[in-house]
Amino acid sequence: MNQNTNKTVLILGANSDVAKQAIRQYIQKGFSVIAASRNTQSLEEFIQKNSLHSKVTVLSFDAVDFDSHQKFYNELSVKPHIVVYAAGFLVDNEKALSDFKGTQQMMLVNYMGAVSILNIIATDESNKNLERIIGLSSLSGVRGRKSNFVYGSTKAAFTTYLAGLRQELTSRNIQVNALVIGYIRTKINEGLQLNESLIMEPDYVAKFIVNAGNSFTIVPNFKWKMIYFILKMLPESLVAKLP
Template sequence: MQKHVLILGANSDVAKAAIPLYVAKGYHVMAASRNTVALQDLVEEKGIPEKQVTILSFDAADFEQHADFYQRLPAKPHIVLYAAGFLKNNEEALHDWSGSYQMMQVHYCGAVSILNIIATDTSNTHLEKIVGLSSLSGVRGRKSNFIYGSTKAAFTQYLAGLRQHLFQRRITVNVVVAGYIRSKMTAGLDLPESLMLEPSFIAQAVVGAGNGFVLVPGYKWKVIYHILRLLPEKLVARLP
């Protein structure tokens, strides 16, 4: 029996890199995004057989439609990847509630809404794994991006609890805590080139996720992750 992967926020750069990797492993991918045209272009560009990918319309912030979206899936998923993302400059977000709220909706509220529906469907005995794409920005609050970071921190904590909730059903929950990714979301930002990671590299970590909870791709970012967790508050306050 062919297994199915549901990718929510499938138009993100990491998700688009993950689609052909899942297909290569024999999965049927249900790619869900607001921008279905971009997904169709990807399928054609990569030469992915259409029978291996089903393109669906999904809006993380349209909570009222999530239950109906799930019920209309062509198949119940074995694996779920939540990769939806939105970034607003911290200074702009401080003065623009709509930008802050959209980050909250996409990274946390929308994730909780749809993943609760998926996780509580006990009739889906095929569900094996839920993977969430988070960020190192959620590890510690920093003055340069604390609004974005707070939404990712909330998402990570939700996944941590969901992992415990699903433990007895033997469903694995992973969180991919990524550093700087070269993507359309970070385009134009002044980020150190030596720390940039390609979406394909993150996608390999996503598709290859094992049983551990926190996955930090890249050895440099693993070091940074552990330093951030242990750094005294007075030193965190000096960070940008």
């Protein structure tokens, strides 16, 4: 019998391209999945197309409706063993600077919504199932760069939150991982001018979610690992010259 047969994964923001691939891969490893998203219709269509009904429960979840989060968690039929926060929102930096609504939405989805629901999940000590929390962050949050610092700031805040949450949950033997991701071929990046050689496919990134280990920071792809370490080490004077 697969050791994961009786384990459940809760994916928040499950309508993203990477999250959908993670659903497929978790099921292949024997997990049951609770897929939660604001757009349940798209999720249902994906599940029907891939014949995943028997292993997936679809629920409505709105990352920015903070008042609904406690009720959402309380009503889960099974408390999760693994939680993945995959919800995300992006507007380009120029628009974010000129229109605060876009900036606010990024803050709400990428950081505040995550903290709201993950605080609820993490502080429920009655859930003896909980083994791991994984947050999808971004290379954009490693250093402030003039091309994307507004979006990057929301991801930097999320990564910092996850780092502290990891320390908070260590005594309960609960792992926390931050997946620090570069460019992915997804709908959130459609229309952006990106280096084709650096673009990763959603199913490739999903493997790093499903197979997350003990390291806090997980950077998929060797090229992006090199970029990550370079960004971390560069002096500010050189970072300022980056696009």
